[in-house]
Amino acid sequence: MSRRTIITMSRRPRRSRRLALYKPCILIFVSFVSSWFVPSSALHAAEDARRIVDEAQKRTDAKSQRYEGLLQVFDAKGRISDKQWSFERIGSHGQSRSVLRFTAPAEVKGVALLVVNHPDRASDQWMWRPAIERDTRVALQDRSTRFFGTDFSFEDLEERDVNQYDYELLGDETIDNAPCWKIQSTPKETKSSQYTRSIVWVRKDTYAFARIENFIKDRAVRQLTYSRLENVQGIWTARQLEMLDLRRGSRTRLTLEKLQYNVPMNESDFTLEAIRRQ
Amino acid sequence: MSQRGFVEARGFLFPQDAPNDPVNLVADVLAREEVFVKPAPWIQFAAGLDARADTHGQTERVWRLDFADRGARRPAFSVRRLSATMHARHVTVDAGKQFIRWGKTDILTPTDHFAPRDFLNVVDSDLIAVTGVRGAVQARSETVEVVIVPRFTPSRVPLLDQRWTVVPPEATMLPLADGGAVLPEGTQTGVRWSHTGDAYELSLSYFDGFNHLPNIEAAPAPVAPGPIPSTCAACPSSPPAIVITRVYPSITSYGADTAVPTRWFTIKGEAAYFGSSSPATDEYVLYVVQLERQTGEWLLVAGYAGEIVTERRAVLTFAPDRGLARSIVARASYTIDPNRSAAIETAIHQDGGGAYIKAEYSQARGQHWRTTAAAVVIAGEADDFLGQYRRNSHLSLTLRYSF
Numbered sequence: 001m002s003r004r005t006i007i008t009m010s011r012r013p014r015r016s017r018r019l020a021l022y023k024p025c026i027l028i029f030v031s032f033v034s035s036w037f038v039p040s041s042a043l044h045a046a047e048d049a050r051r052i053v054d055e056a057q058k059r060t061d062a063k064s065q066r067y068e069g070l071l072q073v074f075d076a077k078g079r080i081s082d083k084q085w086s087f088e089r090i091g092s093h094g095q096s097r098s099v100l101r102f103t104a105p106a107e108v109k110g111v112a113l114l115v116v117n118h119p120d121r122a123s124d125q126w127m128w129r130p131a132i133e134r135d136t137r138v139a140l141q142d143r144s145t146r147f148f149g150t151d152f153s154f155e156d157l158e159e160r161d162v163n164q165y166d167y168e169l170l171g172d173e174t175i176d177n178a179p180c181w182k183i184q185s186t187p188k189e190t191k192s193s194q195y196t197r198s199i200v201w202v203r204k205d206t207y208a209f210a211r212i213e214n215f216i217k218d219r220a221v222r223q224l225t226y227s228r229l230e231n232v233q234g235i236w237t238a239r240q241l242e243m244l245d246l247r248r249g250s251r252t253r254l255t256l257e258k259l260q261y262n263v264p265m266n267e268s269d270f271t272l273e274a275i276r277r278q
Numbered sequence: 279m280s281q282r283g284f285v286e287a288r289g290f291l292f293p294q295d296a297p298n299d300p301v302n303l304v305a306d307v308l309a310r311e312e313v314f315v316k317p318a319p320w321i322q323f324a325a326g327l328d329a330r331a332d333t334h335g336q337t338e339r340v341w342r343l344d345f346a347d348r349g350a351r352r353p354a355f356s357v358r359r360l361s362a363t364m365h366a367r368h369v370t371v372d373a374g375k376q377f378i379r380w381g382k383t384d385i386l387t388p389t390d391h392f393a394p395r396d397f398l399n400v401v402d403s404d405l406i407a408v409t410g411v412r413g414a415v416q417a418r419s420e421t422v423e424v425v426i427v428p429r430f431t432p433s434r435v436p437l438l439d440q441r442w443t444v445v446p447p448e449a450t451m452l453p454l455a456d457g458g459a460v461l462p463e464g465t466q467t468g469v470r471w472s473h474t475g476d477a478y479e480l481s482l483s484y485f486d487g488f489n490h491l492p493n494i495e496a497a498p499a500p501v502a503p504g505p506i507p508s509t510c511a512a513c514p515s516s517p518p519a520i521v522i523t524r525v526y527p528s529i530t531s532y533g534a535d536t537a538v539p540t541r542w543f544t545i546k547g548e549a550a551y552f553g554s555s556s557p558a559t560d561e562y563v564l565y566v567v568q569l570e571r572q573t574g575e576w577l578l579v580a581g582y583a584g585e586i587v588t589e590r591r592a593v594l595t596f597a598p599d600r601g602l603a604r605s606i607v608a609r610a611s612y613t614i615d616p617n618r619s620a621a622i623e624t625a626i627h628q629d630g631g632g633a634y635i636k637a638e639y640s641q642a643r644g645q646h647w648r649t650t651a652a653a654v655v656i657a658g659e660a661d662d663f664l665g666q667y668r669r670n671s672h673l674s675l676t677l678r679y680s681f
Contacts, residue, residue, distance in 0.1 A: 149616030
């Protein structure tokens with residue numbers, strides 16, 4: 001799931017935005033038409049689903065974003081391990097770059113992850129480890145592994161393009177008393193993903209994500225729940241996200257503090273050279 | 279402003295005596311503090327200080343603040359780093375005492391010329407910073423680095439009277455005297471071009487400077503050397519002393535390194551040719567090919583390190599990089615949970631002459647404490663680089679408080 005997906009929800013409708021300028025992205029979904037649907041209904045459902053996700057994405061549009069995150073990892077026995085990171089992103093939807101840098105605990109302080117998102121393929125990721133003073137590329141096949149002992153995988157930290165997925169509107173459901181659209185996304189063949197499909201619940205009132213469930217084959221493996229929804233600078237944002245690893249029984253809670261959008265930032269702070277600066 | 283630091287205490291238990299070192303238990307403590315200050319968006323300062331002590335004479339007993347880090351022993355108090363980083367658009371300049379790393383492989387990094395190490399413990403070495411200027415221009419996928427190091431920093435080699443210096447059997451009856459190091463004067467330079475593509479990363483590098491690993495020159499003392507620290511308890515009363523001197527030859531190196539992610543593994547390769555105008559220095563190619571894969575909680579790295587000697591001239595060297603060549607090397611680490619991990623790494627010479635295996639378990643407690651226990655087994659023949667340390671198998675326990 002994209003970092004943006006994780007941390008941004010939606011904001012005021014901006015229907016006047018020109019479609020040509022719109023760079024679709026975010027966690028997106030929908031599968032091919034099931035054969036028992038009449039073709040026109042199925043097509044309609046797919047278009048509806050896509051339109052919903054498009055709208056959700058439009059409402060999260062921002063030139064940049066910054067926050068400080070508190071990560072609490074709970075293992076199956078409930079023991080907690082705390083981590084903190086600072087996060088900065090420049091650009092929006094598929095053209096963005098982000099730097100995530102651990103600030104606590106002390107032994108991982110300075111470890112940084114650079115994510116360069118692309119609209120047409122998986123992101124590029126590099127990690128800087130100050131203990132060995134080197135950066136290393138996080139290879140595509142390694143993205144399914146857990147990110148620094150949290151329940152987020154490296155892939156969960158990247159943005160995804162809306163065009164990399166097919167969608168299907170599965171119906172309506174209520175999550176935490178909020179009516180939601182239930183949408184299934186399936187990565188297209190060109191998209192490299194550990195997940196076979198995902199189901200996302202989008203709130204009807206704000207177009208904000210309420211929950212995402214990721215599947216490998218037919219087994220749900222990770223579930224991300226959004227809560228503490230707040231309007232921050234016009235963008236509905238979940239201030240708390242909880243990723244549940246359904247296989248391990250562990251979960252990671254990410255709480256967003258000092259969240260800001262459209263903060264002035266420099267492109268040159270989002271390069272391999274830049275993550276070496278500690 | 280940000281900071282990070284730790285206090286670390288380590289203990290090493292060597293069950294076997296070494297011919298020149300009967301000490302079986304060695305302990306040391308290191309306190310490190312690093313501070314990073316960014317007074318303006320375009321400039322950042324980094325400063326780091328180390329304070330050390332140990333039980334085995336590996337640290338100087340002198341109250342001074344060391345900057346150069348060129349001594350035979352570790353300084354008790356030293357400047358670990360002191361540098362300024364300036365950047366504007368695509369240009370970054372680092373000036374001062376800093377760490378400069380080249381290369382992509384992990385097992386052995388033949389192109390990593392600006393990264394001397396502390397080899398007082400040969401199988402557990404730390405990086406030493408160099409003092410110089412590094413300029414980098416990054417434009418899209420291309421980066422060009424230029425490094426100028428006006429003052430040479432050598433790797434720290436094992437002390438003569440300690441177990442990581444292995445005295446050949448034919449010399450055990452002779453007292454050895456440390457003749458010190460002949461540190462070269464002159465500027466070292468390097469240029470590296472890197473391409474970071476979608477499907478691969480590639481770098482080409484050129485280095486002109488000095489090998490931070492020395493040639494060893496052994497010569498009889500020209501005159502009676504007076505009282506010299508003997509490495510031999512059973513030596514004749516007036517033996518001829520052998521003076522051991524470390525000489526750091528000039529080298530020119532051409533290197534390349536690459537990383538290619540494939541569907542199943544990341545393939546990493548690195549090679550460098552070492553040429554020298556010195557008549558007592560070998561010319562050779564060092565290369566590494568390694569495969570890397572993360573799967574589940576496992577990180578797996580395996581590869582082969584090789585060497586091709588094109589011109590053999592040297593008699594005696596201290597070269598752990600070449601010593602690890604012609605080996606199959608591997609590392610597997612497993613993250614048990616956010617606080618616990620285990621790892622095993624090994625290097626086995628292809629001819630079976632020497633092998634090294636290290637098993638490690640590490641556990642964090644709370645936000646600050648980490649304990650690491652390790653067992654190292656070294657085996658092999660006396661004439662093998664790894665095998666010569668076969669009496670140095672050991673257990674270690676490390677306790678670190680990070681802040």
